[in-house]
Amino acid sequence: MKNTRITLKDLAKELNLSASTISRALVNHPAISEATKKIVQKKADELGFIPNSIAASFRMKRTQTIGVIVPRIDIHFHSLVISGIEEFAYNNGYNVTIFQSKDSLKREKEIIKILQNKMVDGVIVCLGIETQNCDHFKKINKSGIPLVFYDRVPTDFDANKIVINDFESAYLATEHLIKNGCTTIGHISGSQTTNIFKARLEGFKAALKKHHLPIEESLILFTKNLTYEEGVACAEKYLESPLKLDGVFCANDYTAVSVIQVFRKAEIKIPEEIAIVGFSNYPISRIIEPHLTTINDRAFQMGEAATKLLIRQIEEKDDDIKSETITLKTELIVRESSSRN
Amino acid sequence: MKNTRITLKDLAKELNLSASTISRALVNHPAISEATKKIVQKKADELGFIPNSIAASFRMKRTQTIGVIVPRIDIHFHSLVISGIEEFAYNNGYNVTIFQSKDSLKREKEIIKILQNKMVDGVIVCLGIETQNCDHFKKINKSGIPLVFYDRVPTDFDANKIVINDFESAYLATEHLIKNGCTTIGHISGSQTTNIFKARLEGFKAALKKHHLPIEESLILFTKNLTYEEGVACAEKYLESPLKLDGVFCANDYTAVSVIQVFRKAEIKIPEEIAIVGFSNYPISRIIEPHLTTINDRAFQMGEAATKLLIRQIEEKDDDIKSETITLKTELIVRESSSRN
DNA sequence: CTGAAAGCGCTTACAG
DNA sequence: CTGAAAGCGCTTACAG
Numbered sequence: 001m002k003n004t005r006i007t008l009k010d011l012a013k014e015l016n017l018s019a020s021t022i023s024r025a026l027v028n029h030p031a032i033s034e035a036t037k038k039i040v041q042k043k044a045d046e047l048g049f050i051p052n053s054i055a056a057s058f059r060m061k062r063t064q065t066i067g068v069i070v071p072r073i074d075i076h077f078h079s080l081v082i083s084g085i086e087e088f089a090y091n092n093g094y095n096v097t098i099f100q101s102k103d104s105l106k107r108e109k110e111i112i113k114i115l116q117n118k119m120v121d122g123v124i125v126c127l128g129i130e131t132q133n134c135d136h137f138k139k140i141n142k143s144g145i146p147l148v149f150y151d152r153v154p155t156d157f158d159a160n161k162i163v164i165n166d167f168e169s170a171y172l173a174t175e176h177l178i179k180n181g182c183t184t185i186g187h188i189s190g191s192q193t194t195n196i197f198k199a200r201l202e203g204f205k206a207a208l209k210k211h212h213l214p215i216e217e218s219l220i221l222f223t224k225n226l227t228y229e230e231g232v233a234c235a236e237k238y239l240e241s242p243l244k245l246d247g248v249f250c251a252n253d254y255t256a257v258s259v260i261q262v263f264r265k266a267e268i269k270i271p272e273e274i275a276i277v278g279f280s281n282y283p284i285s286r287i288i289e290p291h292l293t294t295i296n297d298r299a300f301q302m303g304e305a306a307t308k309l310l311i312r313q314i315e316e317k318d319d320d321i322k323s324e325t326i327t328l329k330t331e332l333i334v335r336e337s338s339s340r341n
Numbered sequence: 342m343k344n345t346r347i348t349l350k351d352l353a354k355e356l357n358l359s360a361s362t363i364s365r366a367l368v369n370h371p372a373i374s375e376a377t378k379k380i381v382q383k384k385a386d387e388l389g390f391i392p393n394s395i396a397a398s399f400r401m402k403r404t405q406t407i408g409v410i411v412p413r414i415d416i417h418f419h420s421l422v423i424s425g426i427e428e429f430a431y432n433n434g435y436n437v438t439i440f441q442s443k444d445s446l447k448r449e450k451e452i453i454k455i456l457q458n459k460m461v462d463g464v465i466v467c468l469g470i471e472t473q474n475c476d477h478f479k480k481i482n483k484s485g486i487p488l489v490f491y492d493r494v495p496t497d498f499d500a501n502k503i504v505i506n507d508f509e510s511a512y513l514a515t516e517h518l519i520k521n522g523c524t525t526i527g528h529i530s531g532s533q534t535t536n537i538f539k540a541r542l543e544g545f546k547a548a549l550k551k552h553h554l555p556i557e558e559s560l561i562l563f564t565k566n567l568t569y570e571e572g573v574a575c576a577e578k579y580l581e582s583p584l585k586l587d588g589v590f591c592a593n594d595y596t597a598v599s600v601i602q603v604f605r606k607a608e609i610k611i612p613e614e615i616a617i618v619g620f621s622n623y624p625i626s627r628i629i630e631p632h633l634t635t636i637n638d639r640a641f642q643m644g645e646a647a648t649k650l651l652i653r654q655i656e657e658k659d660d661d662i663k664s665e666t667i668t669l670k671t672e673l674i675v676r677e678s679s680s681r682n
Numbered sequence: 683c684t685g686a687a688a689g690c691g692c693t694t695a696c697a698g
Numbered sequence: 699c700t701g702a703a704a705g706c707g708c709t710t711a712c713a714g
Contacts, residue, residue: 005691007690007691007692008691008692009691009692019693019701019702020693020694020702021699023694027693031699031700032699032700033700036699036700052690053458054399054690055399055691055693055706057692058395058396058398058690058691058692059691059692059694059705060692060693060706065438073414073420073427074417074421074423076415076417076420079414079417079420080415082414082439083413086414086439086440087441090440090441095440095455095459096438096440097436097437098423098427098438099437100424100428113391116391117391117394118394118395119393119394143346261628284624287569287625346707348706348708349708350707358685359684359685360685360686360707360709361686362683364707364708364709365684368709372684374683374684377683377684393706393707393708394708395707395708396708396709397708397709400689400707401690402690
């Protein structure tokens with residue numbers, strides 16, 4: 001059953017050619033005559049030749065493989081990014097090997113080791129929540145393997161990054177609320193140790209300032225992980241607030257959905273009495289009623305852009321480490337939750 | 342910058358030992374003395390030795406890699422399965438390489454080729470929608486690479502499969518509606534070329550029959566892909582039906598959510614007037630109001646079980662092809678959408 | 683308990 | 699346009 005695979009040598013013997021010629025013919029080397037190429041290709045098909053790309057990788061020290069490290073693959077955002085990575089990689093002849101760090105620093109370090117053992121050509125990573133220090137990444141980078149970060153990116157060294165313009169997106173979202181007549185606007189934010197949530201908060205404040213609205217600190221609520229449950233708690237706080245708010249900008253869609261539900265249960269009309277904007281354009285945003293205005297965070301494009309940058313660096317000849325930051329444009333998707341006409 | 346990696350030979354020279362001994366010491370071979378192992382390990386750490394596992398794979402014809410083919414990675418069900426695969430594989434020393442077939446047969450065949458080139462040790466796959474004929478999989482199987490299917494599995498050959506008991510799950514879900522007093526129950530089904538949806542429909546009918554309720558064909562609606570939008574259309578049909586239905590069992594959660602929303606908009610009380618049950622336990626099921634009763638389809642466990650079975654077959658010595666079907670137990674999660682007490 | 687030697691299947695610099 | 703030869707870094711059967 002386990003038939004031994006045909007090799008270049010077998011093909012060579014069969015055709016009275018050298019293995020070198022077979023090898024070259026199969027990769028369409030310009031020095032080989034068309035006639036020979038045709039003969040070789042035909043024989044290869046005939047005998048069901050399966051090239052051993054492990055042997056080739058070993059020889060060339062190139063695996064055509066990209067390693068990906070995400071906190072968890074079953075978070076929709078990451079699965080969208082990975083989808084973009086796989087798509088772009090596939091179309092450019094690279095394969096993708098996936099690892100979940102589970103937000104564990106220990107595991108992240110183990111994975112880095114495996115990636116080096118396996119000689120991946122490059123690595124795309126979203127840092128785990130525990131990771132404050134990127135020495136393990138610096139090491140792999142110095143060994144000549146290009147690295148691109150997305151979403152949660154390192155601050156302690158100069159790396160390739162794909163990000164979105166969180167500040168401006170938040171600014172835009174907030175301004176949209178203002179333009180729809182909101183004057184007392186709350187914000188539900190995430191952990192301030194994560195840059196993107198800090199930036200969203202800043203953008204929110206900047207928009208208020210710009211439009212001469214007061215920044216009510218009591219309406220800025222902080223959560224740990226922006227979960228649905230935390231969102232419910234925040235919404236309940238808003239209900240108890242002496243300030244009568246008429247708009248909320250949430251740093252993600254889950255919390256926005258909880259706010260919608262809690263307010264509706266309290267018989268508050270959305271968007272008439274309170275307008276809501278979320279962030280990320282999760283599938284639920286166009287299912288929840290009223291449909292949620294949100295920011296398209298371009299997860300798929302993030303994966304594509306990361307892979308494109310990575311492959312360019314893999315295939316570039318020169319060995320200088322340089323780092324680029326690519327900022328993707330987001331988009332405000334206006335739906336009913338904020339549309340007062 | 343691109344420092345050349347230390348090899349076994351370098352280590353051997355450094356320690357006045359042979360490469361054989363170094364190799365054995367590093368894998369904890371029993372024939373090597375503890376003293377030697379210690380020395381070797383110390384030196385390896387000191388010089389930052391990174392084993393070249395591509396060389397090892399090449400030599401041993403074993404890559405410790407599992408190939409995974411899914412239609413799309415950004416479908417929540419699949420990302421959950423992959424999460425289970427990655428987790429189990431990681432804990433057992435295997436890596437996971439992911440490919441998306443995008444439901445294209447052509448692409449599926451291309452991927453199979455790549456997988457063979459890359460000499461993965463085994464493959465886990467959910468068939469694409471176009472795939473009626475599994476010859477390409479038979480071929481890779483015959484070449485000695487074990488294969489495990491999940492969710493959409495082949496019917497034209499005897500393969501390893503991980504499935505859930507769709508029939509019984511549907512039976513249970515329907516019986517649950519009956520026990521909550523429903524007598525005129527509809528079903529929203531998926532494509533009948535897909536076995537799981539056929540089985541769910543059969544389970545639905547069996548439960549009605551068992552409880553001596555009539556099977557109203559006009560209340561059994563078929564969709565192509567069980568999308569949210571198709572669900573809306575089905576719900577509207579139900580509203581126009583002369584039969585006054587009081588329960589709906591939906592073959593997935595998306596359609597169940599649309600039914601809830603359409604009915605609520607029509608001022609129908611859920612669950613009092615119509616009770617709803619979905620299938621899959623998607624995150625949205627515990628967000629939508631009322632929360633949706635549904636079937637936990639064990640996606641994560643499916644990934645684990647598939648990987649466990651695959652690894653066992655990879656590591657088994659004997660070359661017989663045998664096929665196992667593992668059926669996972671599902672679970673009915675009762676929530677408000679069907680609870681009439 | 684340790685070593686010498688062969689070989690896995692490719693690619694490529696060199697030669698012609 | 700084609701070939702002979704070396705070598706990538708491991709593992710392992712064999713010998714001692």
